[in-house]
Amino acid sequence: MARTIGSHSGTTRPRIRAAALRLFARHGYAAVSMRKIAAEVGVQAGALYNYTPDKQSLLVDLMQGHMRDLLAAWNDVPQGETPLDALEAFTRFHIRFHSGRPDEVFVSYMELRNLEPENFAVIEGLRRDYEEQLETIIRQGIATGDFVATEPKVTSMAVIAMLTGVNTWFRQDGRLSLDDVEALYWEMVRKAVAA
Amino acid sequence: MARTIGSHSGTTRPRIRAAALRLFARHGYAAVSMRKIAAEVGVQAGALYNYTPDKQSLLVDLMQGHMRDLLAAWNDVPQGETPLDALEAFTRFHIRFHSGRPDEVFVSYMELRNLEPENFAVIEGLRRDYEEQLETIIRQGIATGDFVATEPKVTSMAVIAMLTGVNTWFRQDGRLSLDDVEALYWEMVRKAVAA
DNA sequence: CTTTTAAATGAACAAATGTTCAGTTAAAAG
DNA sequence: CTTTTAACTGAACATTTGTTCATTTAAAAG
Numbered sequence: 462m463a464r465t466i467g468s469h470s471g472t473t474r475p476r477i478r479a480a481a482l483r484l485f486a487r488h489g490y491a492a493v494s495m496r497k498i499a500a501e502v503g504v505q506a507g508a509l510y511n512y513t514p515d516k517q518s519l520l521v522d523l524m525q526g527h528m529r530d531l532l533a534a535w536n537d538v539p540q541g542e543t544p545l546d547a548l549e550a551f552t553r554f555h556i557r558f559h560s561g562r563p564d565e566v567f568v569s570y571m572e573l574r575n576l577e578p579e580n581f582a583v584i585e586g587l588r589r590d591y592e593e594q595l596e597t598i599i600r601q602g603i604a605t606g607d608f609v610a611t612e613p614k615v616t617s618m619a620v621i622a623m624l625t626g627v628n629t630w631f632r633q634d635g636r637l638s639l640d641d642v643e644a645l646y647w648e649m650v651r652k653a654v655a656a
Numbered sequence: 657m658a659r660t661i662g663s664h665s666g667t668t669r670p671r672i673r674a675a676a677l678r679l680f681a682r683h684g685y686a687a688v689s690m691r692k693i694a695a696e697v698g699v700q701a702g703a704l705y706n707y708t709p710d711k712q713s714l715l716v717d718l719m720q721g722h723m724r725d726l727l728a729a730w731n732d733v734p735q736g737e738t739p740l741d742a743l744e745a746f747t748r749f750h751i752r753f754h755s756g757r758p759d760e761v762f763v764s765y766m767e768l769r770n771l772e773p774e775n776f777a778v779i780e781g782l783r784r785d786y787e788e789q790l791e792t793i794i795r796q797g798i799a800t801g802d803f804v805a806t807e808p809k810v811t812s813m814a815v816i817a818m819l820t821g822v823n824t825w826f827r828q829d830g831r832l833s834l835d836d837v838e839a840l841y842w843e844m845v846r847k848a849v850a851a
Numbered sequence: 852c853t854t855t856t857a858a859a860t861g862a863a864c865a866a867a868t869g870t871t872c873a874g875t876t877a878a879a880a881g
Numbered sequence: 882c883t884t885t886t887a888a889c890t891g892a893a894c895a896t897t898t899g900t901t902c903a904t905t906t907a908a909a910a911g
Binding site: 699700702 | 892
């Protein structure tokens with residue numbers, strides 16, 4: 462059999478993406494076979510190669526898409542007037558964006574070592590771009606005297622690590638709302654860099 | 657051939673552990689075969705089974721050993737008089753301990769999903785034990801009025817995430833010494849929970 | 852209805868996987 | 882020197898791996 466009833470052209474590609482993302486996040490890139498992805502989509506393994514040249518490209522596309530989405534979304538956020546406003550905007554944006562995409566975040570963070578060198582360089586570059594957004598805010602706050610930080614780069618890394626950590630415990634249906642969490646973390650970030 | 661010249665009884669076991677740790681950290685548990693571990697030790701794959709019942713046990717032993725070492729080492733740290741002293745002790749200990757064992761930390765954090773459920777429960781329990789050490793300190797600081805934190809558990813998670821993040825960028829031969837880093841992070845932690 | 856074509860099958864490939872085990876070797880014990 | 886035994890080899894096993902491709906099917910175009 463081929464072209465089974467109900468197969469439409471536009472549907473399969475996103476379903477492959479979604480299945481790959483889900484499985485990579487749950488079990489890890491190396492532990493997931495093309496056959497398992499295909500089974501999740503309801504298709505034979507060979508069919509995947511109509512949509513991706515190989516397994517690695519599946520991973521790269523997911524990670525690159527995530528990093529591009531992240532940078533684009535941050536670009537759409539109003540930065541506010543002062544460095545303090547900008548830092549609050551970044552804090553709240555980072556938590557909200559990442560908590561809404563746990564699988565993408567997990568894969569993009571955990572599977573870096575499974576990227577071939579050239580692909581790694583691309584993703585790592587996008588990550589650095591994002592980190593520099595925060596570093597810039599912190600440097601501006603230091604310049605205006607709003608923040609105290611002797612090592613802005615270190616401070617950026619510390620803040621990002623803290624914020625990304627939300628994903629390890631936060632659940633949408635938990636006791637605390639996303640607004641609660643944003644407020645809690647913003648208070649800690651604010652105090653940590655306060656003059 | 658077997659029992660090649662220079663093979664001593666006590667040597668192979670730790671070398672297998674070291675090779676497995678190194679390779680798991682570099683490439684991930686699922687991507688590392690028993691043959692690759694054996695090759696790193698200079699032995700055939702079959703020989704590994706004189707020392708481990710299976711591949712999973714190799715991973716569990718590494719992770720369990722790491723968590724036990726962590727809890728034991730923290731137990732040996734003088735806690736100080738006040739909650740503030742205890743928090744500083746924890747902050748400095750966490751950074752120092754983790755930065756000295758990057759491979760163990762990486763594996764223990766990244767390979768949780770490759771543990772069979774019962775093994776996962778054990779490791780997760782040990783992790784919770786450690787996290788509760790910090791939570792207790794924070795609760796005591798709140799009780800004495802030294803700290804302000806409306807959600808002690810969240811604060812603990814935030815602080816630990818921030819501290820563990822050091823491992824993503826810190827290098828022993830970098831510009832900043834371990835003491836520098838400890839001081840930088842301690843200032844941020846102190847301010848973040850300050851009353 | 853007929854033709855075209857995109858989408859999927861299913862079998863095949865060599866290579867690699869975790870694990871077992873009978874046999875071999877060299878160190879330790881007597 | 883002889884015996885014992887722990888340590889290791891090397892081949893074998895059934896599965897699974899990523900990927901290719903000739904073939905088949907059903908939807909779209911005319």
